[in-house]
Structures are given as C-alpha cells and as structure tokens.
Amino acid sequence: MSKKDLQYYLDLPYRIVLHPADEGGYVVEILELPGCLSQGETIEEALEMIEDAKRAWLEVALEEGIEIPEPARDTEEYSGKLNIRIPKSLHRILSEKAKEENVSLNQYINYQLSRGVGYPTKRSL
Numbered sequence: 001m002s003k004k005d006l007q008y009y010l011d012l013p014y015r016i017v018l019h020p021a022d023e024g025g026y027v028v029e030i031l032e033l034p035g036c037l038s039q040g041e042t043i044e045e046a047l048e049m050i051e052d053a054k055r056a057w058l059e060v061a062l063e064e065g066i067e068i069p070e071p072a073r074d075t076e077e078y079s080g081k082l083n084i085r086i087p088k089s090l091h092r093i094l095s096e097k098a099k100e101e102n103v104s105l106n107q108y109i110n111y112q113l114s115r116g117v118g119y120p121t122k123r124s125l
Contacts, residue, residue, distance in 0.1 A: 014033065016030055033068075
C-alpha cells in the first residue's frame with residue numbers, strides 16, 4: 001500500500017459548508033477537518049480561501065503525523081421521491097403560487113426547498 005500524500009487528500013471530495021457571516025461576507029469550513037475554516041467577502045472568494053486553508057491544514061497534519069479524516073461516504077441511496085403531509089391551507093397557497101409563476105406545483109416546491117437550504121438553483125420561475 002502506498003503512503004497517502006498531500007495530493008491524495010487534496011483530491012478527496014470533502015464537503016464544504018458556507019454560510020453568511022454576522023459581520024458581512026461568508027464563513028466557509030470543512031467539517032471533516034476540525035478547525036479548517038476561512039472567510040471571504042464574496043462566495044467565490046470564500047471558496048478560494050477554503051482551498052488555501054485546506055491545503056495548509058493538510059500540510060501541517062502530514063508534517064506532524066496527525067491522522068487525517070477522509071470524507072464520509074454516503075451509504076444511503078436517495079430516490080428523489082419524498083412524500084409529506086402538509087396542512088390543506090398550505091397546499092392551497094403553494095398551488096396558487098405555482099400557478100402565478102406558471103410552473104408545476106412540484107417545480108415550485110422543489111425551487112423553494114432548494115432556496116431554503118442554500119442549494120444552488122437556476123431561477124426559472
């Protein structure tokens with residue numbers, strides 16, 4: 001078995017978490033690498049900065065012989081189908097909003113859920 005080097009870890013799909021900072025801009029971190037975080041004025045800058053922070057974190061860990069966690073592997077499979085129960089009044093409001101936007105109820109709910117969790121969307125509504 002070959003020794004895992006810096007490039008090996010840089011190529012792993014670590015999950016990056018980005019959220020607005022209270023003072024403005026964005027905070028970005030890699031949860032699997034404790035303390036690996038950075039900031040940026042824009043989303044793009046924050047994402048560039050976390051790459052620098054990740055490289056530095058990994059370099060120090062390799063030099064110090066610190067165990068480097070690898071990204072968690074998804075073991076569950078997701079079908080993309082979700083059945084939920086909602087109040088009739090909410091169902092009505094969602095249906096009305098979808099009609100106003102001239103999209104299906106499914107598209108409208110998908111878009112709103114994506115926005116709510118910060119998932120990238122293409123605004124087509």
